Amino acid sequence: MVEDLFRIENLSMSFGDKKILKNINLVIHRGEIFALMGPSGAGKTTLLRILNFFEKPAGGDLFFEGTRLSHVREINTVRQRMSLLFQTPTVFNTSVFNNVAYGLKVRKMDRTAIEKKVKDALTIVGLQGKERQKARTLSGGEAQRMAFARAIVYDPEILFLDEPTTNLDPANVAKIEEIIMQVCDEKTTTIVLATHNIPQVKRIANRVGLLLNGELIEVSSKDQIFNSPSDARASAFIKGDMVY
Amino acid sequence: MNGAEFLYGGAVKAFELIINLDPYVMSITGVSIKVSGTATILAALTAIPLAFALSFLNFRGKQGLITLVNTGMGLPPVFVGLFIYVMLVPAGPLGFLKMILTQEAMILAQYILVTPIIAGISLAAIKAVPGPIIETVYTLGGREKDAVITTLKEAKFGIITAILAGLGRALAEVGAILIVGGNIAETGSIAGIGEGLSRTRTLTTAIVSETSKWDISTALALGIILISLNLSVNLLANFFRGRD
Numbered sequence: 001m002v003e004d005l006f007r008i009e010n011l012s013m014s015f016g017d018k019k020i021l022k023n024i025n026l027v028i029h030r031g032e033i034f035a036l037m038g039p040s041g042a043g044k045t046t047l048l049r050i051l052n053f054f055e056k057p058a059g060g061d062l063f064f065e066g067t068r069l070s071h072v073r074e075i076n077t078v079r080q081r082m083s084l085l086f087q088t089p090t091v092f093n094t095s096v097f098n099n100v101a102y103g104l105k106v107r108k109m110d111r112t113a114i115e116k117k118v119k120d121a122l123t124i125v126g127l128q129g130k131e132r133q134k135a136r137t138l139s140g141g142e143a144q145r146m147a148f149a150r151a152i153v154y155d156p157e158i159l160f161l162d163e164p165t166t167n168l169d170p171a172n173v174a175k176i177e178e179i180i181m182q183v184c185d186e187k188t189t190t191i192v193l194a195t196h197n198i199p200q201v202k203r204i205a206n207r208v209g210l211l212l213n214g215e216l217i218e219v220s221s222k223d224q225i226f227n228s229p230s231d232a233r234a235s236a237f238i239k240g241d242m243v244y
Numbered sequence: 245m246n247g248a249e250f251l252y253g254g255a256v257k258a259f260e261l262i263i264n265l266d267p268y269v270m271s272i273t274g275v276s277i278k279v280s281g282t283a284t285i286l287a288a289l290t291a292i293p294l295a296f297a298l299s300f301l302n303f304r305g306k307q308g309l310i311t312l313v314n315t316g317m318g319l320p321p322v323f324v325g326l327f328i329y330v331m332l333v334p335a336g337p338l339g340f341l342k343m344i345l346t347q348e349a350m351i352l353a354q355y356i357l358v359t360p361i362i363a364g365i366s367l368a369a370i371k372a373v374p375g376p377i378i379e380t381v382y383t384l385g386g387r388e389k390d391a392v393i394t395t396l397k398e399a400k401f402g403i404i405t406a407i408l409a410g411l412g413r414a415l416a417e418v419g420a421i422l423i424v425g426g427n428i429a430e431t432g433s434i435a436g437i438g439e440g441l442s443r444t445r446t447l448t449t450a451i452v453s454e455t456s457k458w459d460i461s462t463a464l465a466l467g468i469i470l471i472s473l474n475l476s477v478n479l480l481a482n483f484f485r486g487r488d
Contacts (some may be wrong), residue, residue: 052383080385090376093398103384150384 003030004066005158005190006051011060013046013214020046022214024060028192030157033184035201035222036194038211039237044194045087047211048160051192052084080107083156087163089140089147096122096138096146097131103154121149125179141172148176152183158190159183165200177204198238202226210234250460257461258468268429269462271441272450273469279347279421279446280414283354284362288407290355291362295403296392298363299370313367316360321353325423328353332424345426347444353420358410365409369402370395401484408481412474418448427453447473 006028013021021043028034036044049055050062053075062069064078083103092099100121104114122128125145130138138146144164151159161180165173181204183189195201201208202222209219210231218225218234229235261269298310330336332344343349373395381391396403425444442450447470454463 054379054382076382076385076387079382082383084383086376086380088376090374090380092377092380092394102381102386106381106384106386106390154385 004028005030005064007063007066008051009061009063011047011050011057011062013043013050013055014058020214021050021057024216026209026216026219028158028190029207030190031184031188032206033180033191033193033204035205035208036192036211037196037198037201037208037237039196042196042211043214044196044211045162048084048162048192048194052082052160053079081157082160083151083154083158084160085147085151085162085164087166089143091135091138091143091146093136094134095131096127096133096135099135099146100150100153102150107154109154117153118149121153122146124152124182125149126175141168141175144168144172145175145179148179152179152187152189155187156189158192161191161193161195163195163197164193165195165197173200180204198240210237212237254461254464258465261462261465262469266465267441269465269469272429272445272447272466273473275347275442275444276415276446276448276470277473279350279425280354280411280417283351283358283414284407284411286351286355287358287362287410291359291406291410292366292403294359294363295366295370296395298367299395300388300392310367313360313363317364319357319360321357321417321419322423324353324356325420328356328420328424344424345428345444347425350421350425350444350446353424354414354417357417357420358414361413362406362410365406366399366403369399369406372402373398404484405481408477408484412477412481415470415473415477416448418446418452421446422449422452425449 004027006026008024008026011021011024012019024047036047038044046055050057053069069075069078092102097118100118101114104117109117118131119128122131125148127142127145127149130142130146135143135146148164164180165176168176177200180191180193184191193201193205205222207220208222208225210217210225210229210233212233218229218231220230224230225234226238229238294309294313298306298313328349329344331338332341332349333339334342334344343352377398378391378395381394386394421444425446427445427449428443429445429450430440430443445453447466451463451466451470454460454466
């Protein structure tokens with residue numbers, strides 16, 4: 001049975017007079033790869049930031065496992081079950097090991113367990129043996145993979161990815177996509193991927209939501225949205241006819 | 245004797261005083277290091293938490309405090325000296341402390357001068373830590389305490405530079421400590437070199453008094469030590485800047 005993890009009802013967001021998100025209604029199921037697709041400036045990042053509690057919505061309700069999040073007194077407790085990977089990898093000025101171990105250290109895990117989990121995570125992203133290297137000396141692709149390892153090392157239940165392969169070369173894109181699917185399959189992590197990359201959505205997503213100008217115009221399975229979109233704007237976006 | 249010979253003779257005598265560890269010169273150096281070192285440590289203990297509070301907390305009067313810190317970075321030392329003098333003289337409001345013409349009064353003066361410098365530079369170093377670094381801490385399950393610790397680690401070289409800049413300023417300061425310390429050496433020191441030891445006489449104030457007595461070699465010796473100390477502090481600051 002499909003279990004709802006996140007439920008968003010009538011959510012809206014504005015910065016000043018500008019409406020960024022308009023009346024968003026969306027359900028994210030546990031264990032799926034949900035692609036939030038749309039052009040730059042559509043509001044994808046803002047929605048991810050709201051789901052990660054970095055922004056407070058102007059209106060609407062947000063439910064996590066059925067609990068309204070405004071009623072969750074300890075946001076940090078819910079946040080500890082999530083992870084967010086930014087478009088540009090942020091790197092702490094220390095070793096690769098200390099970067100990846102960060103989430104485990106704040107959870108007070110013991111040293112032996114940390115070493116094992118960091119080693120496993122680095123193996124998943126293909127950076128085994130680089131534990132002692134200064135993280136700032138990694139290439140762009142390596143830094144993004146290290147950030148990925150850091151995001152998954154503590155087995156979050158939900159992983160938000162904000163354009164995780166932008167500016168990466170094809171080999172690193174393929175590697176990251178492979179890791180996303182592996183993490184979803186093996187760790188049953190729910191993944192919410194914000195991207196404008198249509199081929200990538202076709203390759204890895206289960207369900208897709210198309211966001212245009214702050215409106216979620218269609219939410220459906222990957223097959224349906226790409227084969228028979230119900231909205232003319234969705235059809236135009238997918239065919240590449242839409243100029244934005 | 246022409247100017248060059250005069251200078252050369254002075255320099256040779258200066259080196260003799262340094263190499264022979266002349267007690268008068270060494271005692272002055274000791275007082276300088278003790279006063280400036282203590283003032284800098286106390287200032288750092290105040291300024292660094294202040295810089296963090298100004299970065300992380302929102303409170304009424306915060307902008308006013310930032311303006312005060314920035315203004316304090318350019319405080320005229322003689323005015324600070326005069327203010328403390330007025331406060332500490334026997335007839336002043338803090339006269340009962342009997343601190344006037346003591347090393348403690350000099351430490352207080354330098355503390356007031358150096359605290360805004362360390363706070364201002366530390367604040368800039370903390371502000372220079374990229375915002376996504378702090379957000380990454382939260383995305384990985386960290387809390388406010390973790391964000392502060394991570395920021396401290398990321399800004400550590402900038403903060404060390406701030407402390408060293410404060411120490412350099414304290415060592416080179418003359419106006420305030422001359423007023424509140426009185427440039428006092430033990431009996432006999434005024435009559436000739438090496439006969440007395442410093443009580444509140446520092447490298448900078450001694451250079452003023454030795455020059456006024458036309459004892460150029462002693463003034464030069466003190467100047468060489470002062471420049472060497474400041475050079476060491478700056479080399480150390482450059483070292484940390486290079487590591488950042």
